[in-house]
Amino acid sequence: MARADNSRRGDRDRLSSLPDCLIHLIMSFLTAQEAVRTCILSKRWKNLWTTLPFLDFDWRKSKYDRKWDPDEWDYSEYQIHKLEKFRDFVTMTLLLREPSELHKFRLSFLDGEFYDLCRYDIFIRSWILHALKYNLQVLHFSFSRYYDPYPQGSLHLGIFTCASLVDASLHSTISVRNIEVINLPCLKRLHLKMIALSQNFVGKLFCGCPVLELLHLENCGAERFSTNSKSLKHLKVENGCWGGDSEKSMELIDTPNLVSLYYPMCPYIFDQCKMLLKMPSLTSASIHSHYHYRGQSNVLIGLSNVQYLVLFGENIKGAMEIELPNCPVFSNLKNLSVNNLCLRCHFNILASFLSHCPNLEKLSLCYLGCYCKWDALGNQESLKIAPFEGKRLQTVEVKFSRSDRNFPQDHEVFTGYH
Amino acid sequence: MITLISSDKRKFHVLEEVANQSLTIRDVIEDRRGRRRADRIILVTNINSKIPEKVIVYWLRHFLMPEEIAHASMSHKKAEKLKKWEAKFFDTDIDTLNDLILAADSLDIPSLFDGACEKVSDILKNRSAEEVGEISKIENEFTHEEEEEEIPSENAWVWRNEFA
Numbered sequence: 001m002a003r004a005d006n007s008r009r010g011d012r013d014r015l016s017s018l019p020d021c022l023i024h025l026i027m028s029f030l031t032a033q034e035a036v037r038t039c040i041l042s043k044r045w046k047n048l049w050t051t052l053p054f055l056d057f058d059w060r061k062s063k064y065d066r067k068w069d070p071d072e073w074d075y076s077e078y079q080i081h082k083l084e085k086f087r088d089f090v091t092m093t094l095l096l097r098e099p100s101e102l103h104k105f106r107l108s109f110l111d112g113e114f115y116d117l118c119r120y121d122i123f124i125r126s127w128i129l130h131a132l133k134y135n136l137q138v139l140h141f142s143f144s145r146y147y148d149p150y151p152q153g154s155l156h157l158g159i160f161t162c163a164s165l166v167d168a169s170l171h172s173t174i175s176v177r178n179i180e181v182i183n184l185p186c187l188k189r190l191h192l193k194m195i196a197l198s199q200n201f202v203g204k205l206f207c208g209c210p211v212l213e214l215l216h217l218e219n220c221g222a223e224r225f226s227t228n229s230k231s232l233k234h235l236k237v238e239n240g241c242w243g244g245d246s247e248k249s250m251e252l253i254d255t256p257n258l259v260s261l262y263y264p265m266c267p268y269i270f271d272q273c274k275m276l277l278k279m280p281s282l283t284s285a286s287i288h289s290h291y292h293y294r295g296q297s298n299v300l301i302g303l304s305n306v307q308y309l310v311l312f313g314e315n316i317k318g319a320m321e322i323e324l325p326n327c328p329v330f331s332n333l334k335n336l337s338v339n340n341l342c343l344r345c346h347f348n349i350l351a352s353f354l355s356h357c358p359n360l361e362k363l364s365l366c367y368l369g370c371y372c373k374w375d376a377l378g379n380q381e382s383l384k385i386a387p388f389e390g391k392r393l394q395t396v397e398v399k400f401s402r403s404d405r406n407f408p409q410d411h412e413v414f415t416g417y418h
Numbered sequence: 419m420i421t422l423i424s425s426d427k428r429k430f431h432v433l434e435e436v437a438n439q440s441l442t443i444r445d446v447i448e449d450r451r452g453r454r455r456a457d458r459i460i461l462v463t464n465i466n467s468k469i470p471e472k473v474i475v476y477w478l479r480h481f482l483m484p485e486e487i488a489h490a491s492m493s494h495k496k497a498e499k500l501k502k503w504e505a506k507f508f509d510t511d512i513d514t515l516n517d518l519i520l521a522a523d524s525l526d527i528p529s530l531f532d533g534a535c536e537k538v539s540d541i542l543k544n545r546s547a548e549e550v551g552e553i554s555k556i557e558n559e560f561t562h563e564e565e566e567e568e569i570p571s572e573n574a575w576v577w578r579n580e581f582a
Contacts, residue, residue, distance in 0.1 A: 013555040014516045015538065022519060025531075029539035036576050040547045040569055042558045092575045 016044045020051065028054035028104070031061050032093055050097045054104040055131075057090050059083070087123055094130050102134035109143045128159065135164045137186075142171035142193075160184065160208070170195060171218075182208030193218040202227060228254040236262035239290070253302075254278040265289035265319040266297035277302020284308035289319035296322055304328040312339035317346050324352055333357045337364035364397040420447065421459045428467040432474060436481045441526035462525070469517045472507075476530055479503060508537040512554050 015023075027035045027048070032055045038045045064085060068078045090107075107127065109120070124143060131139070139159065159168065160182045168184075171193035179198055187209045197220055198204075206212065206229045214234040225237070232255045251273055258279045265287050266273060275297045285306045287299060290313045300323050303309065309330065311320065316339065336357060341350060354360070420437055422430040438444045446460060462470060479500070508515070515534050522531035541553050551558055560569065 013557050014513055015554045016556055018516065018519065022523060026519070026535045026538045027542075029536045030542060033576075034543055038542055038550075039573055039576070041550060041556050043560065045556065088575065 013042075016042065020048065023048060024052050024054065027052055028056075031056045031058050033057075033062055033089065036093060051100045052097070053101050055093065055102065056104075056106040057086075057093075058106070058108045059086055060108065062086050062089070083120075087120065090127060091123065094127060100134065102131055102136055104138040104140075105131040105136055106138075106140040107143070108140070132158050132162050136162060137164055138167040139165060140167075140169040142169075169193075179204070184209045185211070187212055189214040189216075191216040191218070192220050195220050197221065206232075226252050228252070230256060232258055234258070234260045236260075237264060238262070251275045252278075257281050260284045261303075262286040262288075263299070265299055265313070265316075265323070273297055275299045275302065279303075280305070282306055286310040286312070288313035289315045291315055296326060298326055299323070300327050304330060305332050306330065307332050308335045309333055310337045310339070311341075312337075314340060316340050317342070317349060320349050320353060324349065327353065327356050330357045331359060333359065334361045335364075336360055336362070337366070339366045341365070360393050362395040362397070363393065366398075419458070422470055423459060423461050424467040424470050425462070426467050428470075430470050430474060432477070436474075436477045439477050439480060439527060441528075443525060462521070466517070468514070469521050472514070472518065473521055473525070473527070473530065476507060476527075479507075480529070504533055508533050512538070512541065 018026075027038070030038075035052055035055075036049045039047070039049055062082075064082045068075065073081070105128075107124070109124065128139075128141065139162075159165070159170070160179060161184070163183070163185055165184055166186050167189040168187060169189075169191040171191075172195060179201065182201075182204045188211055190205075190209070190212060191214075202225050205215075206227050209231075211231050212229065213231055214236075215232060216234075216236040216238075218236075218238045235253075235255070235258060253275070255278070259281055261277075261279065261282055261284070263285070266275070266289070277299065279302060282303065283306060285303050285308070287303070287310070289311075313319070320341070336354075338350065338353075350365075354363075419431055420434050420443070422432060422437070424430070434447060438447070443460060447458070450458070515538050518534040519531060519538070522528075522534060538554075542550055545553075547558070550556060558565075
């Protein structure tokens with residue numbers, strides 16, 4: 001094909017004159033498929049992808065040039081065909097690339113409605129095994145399937161002994177119950193989602209990861225969570241539930257450098273458990289409570305020096321009621337936000353909580369509506385509400401759902417404080 | 419106040435706090451701390467004057483809203499606004515982006531570098547080789563035979579329908 005004469009100085013191809021490492025960084029924003037396709041651009045670009053240290057294989061973003069034709073295929077057949085092409089593409093890319101460093105490997109292989117992904121276990125295992133050989137630092141891996149909630153060990157356990165790994169994110173409906181050793185000397189960030197953890201996984205994890213700074217557990221079940229990590233700065237536990245054992249009903253989290261915490265009010269659904277939190281550096285905390293639970297967990301005591309606090313969850317009212325008798329004074333608290341607490345029915349809970357926050361500057365309230373009747377407030381007037389001074393309170397933000405017709409009345413409740 | 423001098427000898431005076439967003443400059447200033455004023459002049463030889471202007475505009479915008487504030491308390495509106503501003507900032511021609519990448523690399527400004535790279539990568543996305551060639555000025559020096567036969571057959575696996 002004839003091309004325009006690009007001899008003018010301003011029309012030079014300056015992109016191609018960048019060093020390989022910079023072009024690779026530009027290509028790091030592309031999916032592996034887009035990156036490999038740059039091979040037809042020019043001779044300079046022909047082999048650039050073969051040394052690319054960032055590979056992002058995303059099933060959902062993968063393009064398949066053949067459109068679905070209902071006359072030719074069932075939709076499920078088409079999906080299976082497409083998946084096979086994706087599998088071939090990943091294999092070919094890994095086979096044909098040079099044996100050079102691979103810093104980042106992302107594999108997203110989600111939502112198999114139409115096919116049996118078990119057949120892909122062997123491929124996924126060998127891809128990851130291959131990637132781990134080239135000084136891998138960042139591994140993001142998500143692989144979920146509908147039919148087999150707890151299959152055993154499709155996750156290659158080599159991941160947990162990879163010396164170069166810095167950042168790992170694993171999302172899969174698999175179990176790592178049979179894991180023996182964890183040794184990740186460089187790991188700083190770990191995100192686990194939907195993974196069934198073994199009995200003492202958390203203990204092993206903190207032993208094997210001396211520099212771990214961020215741990216995010218999402219929908220992971222485990223036996224118990226106690227740690228005394230010195231390196232941990234951010235801890236986030238979402239919808240986790242612990243089995244717990246009735247003999248040992250104390251959970252100790254002693255993390256001197258923790259800055260932010262996202263944690264359940266009480267992670268044990270079936271057992272009563274006291275929590276002992278030692279977090280002198282903590283500045284922001286989000287505490288959620290989605291289930292009814294038994295007995296005080298005393299989680300609030302460990303949070304007495306936070307500046308930002310968020311309380312939310314379906315059962316936040318019940319949880320606050322239980323915890324209030326042992327609630328400390330939050331002398332540093334500047335910013336409080338409480339969700340899912342009905343101002344009409346539970347104003348007294350909020351008011352007595354506020355009496356523990358003398359230096360509050362901003363209060364945000366958000367709830368999605370409650371089926372209570374406004375009459376309920378009539379009873380509350382007889383309740384003795386601890387006086388809340390709130391001398392520094394500057395902003396009160398109340399968010400309502402639009403359908404809530406009682407908004408004007410709610411507003412009146414607060415007028416006394418302005 | 420420090421002074422940056424570009425390759426075409428133009429001078430740019432910047433507050434130290436602002437220029438500190440470049441990790442390279444921060445290190446240089448740190449090394450020369452306590453010395454005379456003449457040492458607060460930094461030569462940025464590999465970039466022409468158009469680029470320092472842009473870099474300084476970028477610095478000033480980010481200096482007004484440091485990323486550390488990206489705490490739970492930061493409003494989404496501000497973040498949104500910055501995002502919009504950045505989209506406009508990077509909406510420029512390929513040569514400027516190219517220079518920004520080089521400048522951000524040598525001055526070590528991670529967020530500027532990533533922003534410019536992402537913008538260039540957008541050019542490579544979802545386009546045919548001809549379109550990319552036109553925008554990015556990448557010269558395709560393949561011979562006719564290579565283009566017609568060799569390249570497609572070697573890379574058939576990249577384009578699925580031909581692999582079937």
